[in-house]
Amino acid sequence: DEGKDPQWLIKSWQKWLRNLMVLKMGGEDLTFLSSVERKEAKSQASHFSLKEIVRFIDLLSKTRQSMVLSSQPQIHLELLMVELSSDFEMDNLALREPELAKIYQRILKLEEKLTAKSSSSMTQEKKEPKHNGE
Incomplete structure (x- = not known):
């Protein structure tokens, strides 16, 4: 028990x-x-x-x-x-594996850029009217 x-x-x-x-x-x-x-x-x-x-x-x-x-x-x-x-997760990674922590941070930054780029291109597509038959 x-x-x-x-x-x-x-x-x-x-x-x-x-x-x-x-x-x-x-x-x-x-x-x-x-x-x-x-x-x-x-x-x-x-x-x-x-x-x-x-x-x-x-x-x-x-x-x-x-x-x-x-x-x-x-x-x-x-x-x-x-x-x-x-x-x-991340707090201890920098202490134990500094190089791995740097790579992880770079991946996070790339993800942020891709997300920002993706959302800005979607916003841009909504603003631009579609041209049919030109």
């Missing part, structure tokens, strides 16, 4: 992220992890900055508080998932 409770899930994530944070800060002996769990946690911690891990823990805490007052706690869990996944 615990696996179905959103509160239990949040608590479990908080504990795991706390371990990632402690490992990131060099406090291996402050975690109660098996050697296999420690290896996995170190691997996961390497993908995030300390600031990101702290932010995740903060989001989890806020979500947990919101769930207590809610008649539908699973909605808060779903919102958390959306927030965590959308944060990850």
Whole structure:
């Protein structure tokens, strides 16, 4: 039954992220992890900055508080998932893959230009009367 409770899930994530944070800060002996769990946690911690891990823990805490007052706690869990996944997209890309982030920005600019060009040509077509049989 615990696996179905959103509160239990949040608590479990908080504990795991706390371990990632402690490992990131060099406090291996402050975690109660098996050697296999420690290896996995170190691997996961390497993908995030300390600031990101702290932010995740903060989001989890806020979500947990919101769930207590809610008649539908699973909605808060779903919102958390959306927030965590959308944060990850561009904000972190520039830090992790600067060249890829530059390419992505260029693609966005090209899309904007194409959209603007497309909408201006459609507007122009509406303004110009069509000539039949000339």
